[in-house]
Amino acid sequence: MEHLPVEVIGNILxxxxxxxxxxxASATCRKWREAWRIHLHTLSxxxxxxxxxxxxxxxxxxxxxxxxxxxxTGLQSLSIIMDDVDKFSAAPVIAWLMxxxxxxxxLHYNVRTSPTINIIEKCGRQKxxxxxxxxxxxxxxxxxxQRFPSLRSLSxxxxxxxxxxxxxxxxxxxxVEILTLLSLDIAMSDAQASMELNSPSLKDLSVEAxxxxxxxxxxxxxxxxxLKDCTLEVFELIGKGTLKLxxxxxxxxxxxxxxxxxxxLEVVDVSNFTIMWAKFHNMISKASKLRGLRLWGVVFDDEDxxxxxxxxxxxxxxxxxxxLCYDLKEASLQYSLQRSFELKNxxxxxxxxxxxxxxxxxxxAGLLERCPHLRKLIINGVVSEAKSHEECxxxxxxxxxxxxxxxxxxxxxxxxxxx
Amino acid sequence: xxxxxFQQVEEEVVMFCPMICREVxxxxxxxxxxYAIKLPQRVNPAVLGLILDxxxxxxxxxxxxxxxxxxxxxxIRLDTKKLCELTSGADSLxxxxxxxxxxxxxxxxxVGKTPEEIRDTFHLSDDLTExxxxxxxxxxxxxxxxxxLNRLYARKRRIESKRNIKDCRD
Numbered sequence: 001m002e003h004l005p006v007e008v009i010g011n012i013l014x015x016x017x018x019x020x021x022x023x024x025a026s027a028t029c030r031k032w033r034e035a036w037r038i039h040l041h042t043l044s045x046x047x048x049x050x051x052x053x054x055x056x057x058x059x060x061x062x063x064x065x066x067x068x069x070x071x072x073t074g075l076q077s078l079s080i081i082m083d084d085v086d087k088f089s090a091a092p093v094i095a096w097l098m099x100x101x102x103x104x105x106x107l108h109y110n111v112r113t114s115p116t117i118n119i120i121e122k123c124g125r126q127k128x129x130x131x132x133x134x135x136x137x138x139x140x141x142x143x144x145x146q147r148f149p150s151l152r153s154l155s156x157x158x159x160x161x162x163x164x165x166x167x168x169x170x171x172x173x174x175x176v177e178i179l180t181l182l183s184l185d186i187a188m189s190d191a192q193a194s195m196e197l198n199s200p201s202l203k204d205l206s207v208e209a210x211x212x213x214x215x216x217x218x219x220x221x222x223x224x225x226x227l228k229d230c231t232l233e234v235f236e237l238i239g240k241g242t243l244k245l246x247x248x249x250x251x252x253x254x255x256x257x258x259x260x261x262x263x264x265l266e267v268v269d270v271s272n273f274t275i276m277w278a279k280f281h282n283m284i285s286k287a288s289k290l291r292g293l294r295l296w297g298v299v300f301d302d303e304d305x306x307x308x309x310x311x312x313x314x315x316x317x318x319x320x321x322x323x324l325c326y327d328l329k330e331a332s333l334q335y336s337l338q339r340s341f342e343l344k345n346x347x348x349x350x351x352x353x354x355x356x357x358x359x360x361x362x363x364x365a366g367l368l369e370r371c372p373h374l375r376k377l378i379i380n381g382v383v384s385e386a387k388s389h390e391e392c393x394x395x396x397x398x399x400x401x402x403x404x405x406x407x408x409x410x411x412x413x414x415x416x417x418x419x
Numbered sequence: 420x421x422x423x424x425f426q427q428v429e430e431e432v433v434m435f436c437p438m439i440c441r442e443v444x445x446x447x448x449x450x451x452x453x454y455a456i457k458l459p460q461r462v463n464p465a466v467l468g469l470i471l472d473x474x475x476x477x478x479x480x481x482x483x484x485x486x487x488x489x490x491x492x493x494x495i496r497l498d499t500k501k502l503c504e505l506t507s508g509a510d511s512l513x514x515x516x517x518x519x520x521x522x523x524x525x526x527x528x529x530v531g532k533t534p535e536e537i538r539d540t541f542h543l544s545d546d547l548t549e550x551x552x553x554x555x556x557x558x559x560x561x562x563x564x565x566x567x568l569n570r571l572y573a574r575k576r577r578i579e580s581k582r583n584i585k586d587c588r589d
Contacts, residue, residue, distance in 0.1 A: 027547070095567075
């Protein structure tokens, strides 16, 4: 230990994360004290780290955090996550942000302040690379002088912000690559019904629990798009066809447009969604490089529409992973099983039911036949709590047929997951 | 093959260390026994051996991430003294990923211990005075920013107490 330079000790202490552990370690010897004072770069105050945090009054906690932060120098990553604190006073929060302004690269903060302060304005902006804000309000964004030249990752959750300020904020971050929006309270002026975001550097967008009329995103470099639990009328992506991953889960959207150019799509994952097959097919049919397709718990707008397996095999010849779970209809199932098509490259097949019927085993058998290079089969089923006699019978006959079926495909690794 | 501390070492492995790489490229050092690469003081033969093992596994292509992870896990079960020597050596060779790996392990050994226990584990000398040990917990009022905060708090308390008096009277 004597040989370790004090900067390396500072690095080790920084990995402890929790402020309390770091302070305890700093009370061991002179060298470690110096490491904590001068070379510590990461400090975290998280209500989950230390039970005593819950017992302190808010003002005592403010003092504790202030005294601890003020003993460090050049802090690069500051994390203050206090789940059961209602509000911090503005003065200490401003003090923490101003003290770390010159060196801060990462900020994680989730407590409201009283009176409300503009965190964007007060925190260090020059070197900030990661900003993770929760339970706060952002107003009055001035993109001309409040710029974040180094910001790569921005995460806003449970934040109140206007659509205009959010678009200004994105403009103020010329290098942002990852944007996560969770449960935002978006204020719109009467004149403006849509939220329009523009970011040429954005690669990864994740939106959850947002409700809007119109959401337009212009992102020429977007590679990953994930929408979850959103209610939108219109979602439009304007880009240069760089999208590789599209994931939609429990989203209600009337008009979804990801652009004409879908050639680079590699994974499409749609779950708990109402599809208009023709429209959906139109949207992804040009994705000839598609490797993974998941349609789980999807419902068709038109009763007569079905997932056309033959079209899937033709449009996506490089498909390796296929996951399907939707209501099977007798007529359409028989029709598609009569067609001769092959899913040549599929190595993983995942099939599921929400309500099991006799059709399911026929479907599994039919698909197994058409995947000559299959290596893994996963059966995913929902078993209801109140198991009726009929359901038990159907499950039993399914099990019997599976045993017989898998004897023909000994090289396939089969796995069952029931919930 | 490069010459290093009277040992012959495979070139690609040693070049994984940025510091050595720079020196070799700039000065041509390591080409012969007489012109061997001089390693920093903190890198003794045992440490060098372990570092080379690490470089070999992480540098060589064809090793899966899983293999590397298993290797790392076995590697870090060394005792604290060895780990400290390794961290020290790797730091002087500027081998960042290795320093991160050993630092993370050392940090895990510190968590949850009292200062006395930490001193025992890492053989640290108890060279802080009693007063210095209590310092982090004391109210430091000499910092101008803390004084400003205290003034703001005092003002807030005055306003609150005035409001309380007013409420009582009403």
